[in-house]
Amino acid sequence: MSVLIKGGTVVTADLSFRADVYCEDGRIAAIGEDLAVPATAEVIDAAGQYVMPGGIDPHTHMQFPFMGTVASDDFYTGTAAALAGGTTSIIDFVIPKPGQRLMEAYEQWREWAEKAAADYTFHVAITWWDDSVREDMGTLVRDHGVNSFKHFMAYKNAIMADDETLVKSFRRSVELGAMPTVHAENGELVYQLQQEMLDKGITGPEAHPLSRPPLVEGEAANRAIQVARAMNVPIYLVHVSCKESLDAITRARTSGQRVYGEVLAGHLTIDDSVYRSKDFDFAAAHVMSPPFRPKAHQEALWHGLQGGNLQTTATDHCCFCTDQKAAGRDDFTKIPNGTAGVEDRLAILWDEGVNKGRLTPNEFVAVTSTNTAKLFNLYPRKGSISVGADADIVVWDPQGSRIISAATHHMNVDFNIFEGRTVTGIPSHTLSRGRIVWCNGELRAERGAGRYLHRPPFAPVFEAMAKQGALQEPQPVER
Numbered sequence: 156m157s158v159l160i161k162g163g164t165v166v167t168a169d170l171s172f173r174a175d176v177y178c179e180d181g182r183i184a185a186i187g188e189d190l191a192v193p194a195t196a197e198v199i200d201a202a203g204q205y206v207m208p209g210g211i212d213p214h215t216h217m218q219f220p221f222m223g224t225v226a227s228d229d230f231y232t233g234t235a236a237a238l239a240g241g242t243t244s245i246i247d248f249v250i251p252k253p254g255q256r257l258m259e260a261y262e263q264w265r266e267w268a269e270k271a272a273a274d275y276t277f278h279v280a281i282t283w284w285d286d287s288v289r290e291d292m293g294t295l296v297r298d299h300g301v302n303s304f305k306h307f308m309a310y311k312n313a314i315m316a317d318d319e320t321l322v323k324s325f326r327r328s329v330e331l332g333a334m335p336t337v338h339a340e341n342g343e344l345v346y347q348l349q350q351e352m353l354d355k356g357i358t359g360p361e362a363h364p365l366s367r368p369p370l371v372e373g374e375a376a377n378r379a380i381q382v383a384r385a386m387n388v389p390i391y392l393v394h395v396s397c398k399e400s401l402d403a404i405t406r407a408r409t410s411g412q413r414v415y416g417e418v419l420a421g422h423l424t425i426d427d428s429v430y431r432s433k434d435f436d437f438a439a440a441h442v443m444s445p446p447f448r449p450k451a452h453q454e455a456l457w458h459g460l461q462g463g464n465l466q467t468t469a470t471d472h473c474c475f476c477t478d479q480k481a482a483g484r485d486d487f488t489k490i491p492n493g494t495a496g497v498e499d500r501l502a503i504l505w506d507e508g509v510n511k512g513r514l515t516p517n518e519f520v521a522v523t524s525t526n527t528a529k530l531f532n533l534y535p536r537k538g539s540i541s542v543g544a545d546a547d548i549v550v551w552d553p554q555g556s557r558i559i560s561a562a563t564h565h566m567n568v569d570f571n572i573f574e575g576r577t578v579t580g581i582p583s584h585t586l587s588r589g590r591i592v593w594c595n596g597e598l599r600a601e602r603g604a605g606r607y608l609h610r611p612p613f614a615p616v617f618e619a620m621a622k623q624g625a626l627q628e629p630q631p632v633e634r
């Protein structure tokens with residue numbers, strides 16, 4: 156199978172240039188003009204379009220067993236929908252139950268993911284601690300190409316990591332050269348504020364944001380950053396949703412600390428008015444954590460992205476249908492947390508970002524693909540248009556448009572948080588390792604075609620931090 160993408164403008168995180176791209180055996184084989192290619196090559200006319208690295212979503216939860224139910228997109232339907240939207244790789248999460256061996260959970264998620272239609276890999280969550288966790292972290296890095304470990308600081312009495320677990324896991328991450336990542340919300344504060352809401356008789360979805368205000372996230376973000384500083388380890392904060400946590404990141408980065416932040420397409424474009432809808436199903440459909448915030452936070456998040464204090468965009472794709480969300484009809488704390496977005500991220504970010512002048516096309520590529528590839532050591536195999544890279548490519552039609560709707564989307568969920576938005580700028584073609592899987596509205600996703608991606612530790616950052624650490628090594632006073 157070989158494909159020639161002809162007449163387009165290649166857009167990478169660094170530059171844009173007119174060139175044809177020839178793909179063969181799943182890789183990019185040649186980039187240039189007047190390429191000599193076999194007559195059998197399939198040709199995509201990309202005139203007037205951009206040829207960009209396929210999107211990488213660093214934050215999804217396909218078929219995640221969570222809050223008494225299971226997310227409705229599985230690894231096939233969710234990755235197929237991703238391909239329809241121009242995202243060609245996902246980083247999902249292995250989330251062991253407290254007390255469950257990490258390796259057992261990892262094997263379970265690997266089995267679930269075998270049906271994926273696009274390439275995938277995993278962050279592994281540290282939801283408890285003992286010597287076996289420490290041992291399994293080593294096995295995962297050494298033998299299974301895991302280079303990032305997730306810590307939920309929220310979800311008390313479930314998967315919450317307390318400070319002791321954070322410190323021990325961050326210290327182990329340094330030894331292994333793995334990136335710690337955090338969901339930064341103070342789980343104790345959330346729990347107490349949830350009880351307060353219920354005691355006041357406020358049981359609807361409107362209580363969700365009231366029980367996890369921005370300060371709850373800002374405190375945890377700052378605490379995680381300080382623990383990382385004390386442990387001399389880089390840190391990546393997922394779904395940064397508010398100014399308070401962005402400010403903590405900005406302060407740390409200004410002091411030279413290696414702190415990285417992710418922002419969701421939803422948090423950039425949706426505000427907390429959704430929770431005050433009188434329609435329970437509509438309000439409950441938007442229950443995710445951290446919650447959507449007052450509008451003022453959106454501009455701060457866009458500034459964070461534009462200013463380089465937020466590096467990646469994601470979706471936290473974790474979808475539950477209306478009947479699943481109804482579990483919390485009488486008690487908002489029982490509404491499964493999560494929303495969908497894996498199919499819409501690129502179009503939303505292009506329409507709100509590039510079309511409104513917040514992002515250049517090159518910056519769009521950086522924040523939807525290349526930065527994630529670099530942070531989690533998938534680059535340049537992923538996140539680049541370069542000879543030898545996987546032929547994960549999206550041919551982007553900047554003039555094309557569509558109306559986002561649950562009625563037409565490919566995600567396996569009956570609600571869309573971007574419902575009714577008209578977006579201009581859509582993928583005309585998506586290639587996954589050289590196979591045309593999305594072609595002018597026709598989805599050709601193949602169950603099981605996705606491959607697990609091994610990610611070695613990102614040595615340069617850890618070597619540099621080890622040198623810094625050595626220079627600051629405390630010394631005993633000889634008396």
Ligand SMILES: NC(=O)NCCC(=O)O
Pocket residue numbers: 216338442443444445471473492493494
């Ligand atoms: N985000 C959310 O509400 N659900 C998925 C789990 C998580 O990322 O916290």
Ligand SMILES: [Zn+2]
Pocket residue numbers: 338393394444445
């Ligand atoms: Zn989270």
Ligand SMILES: [Zn+2]
Pocket residue numbers: 214215216471473
């Ligand atoms: Zn998540």
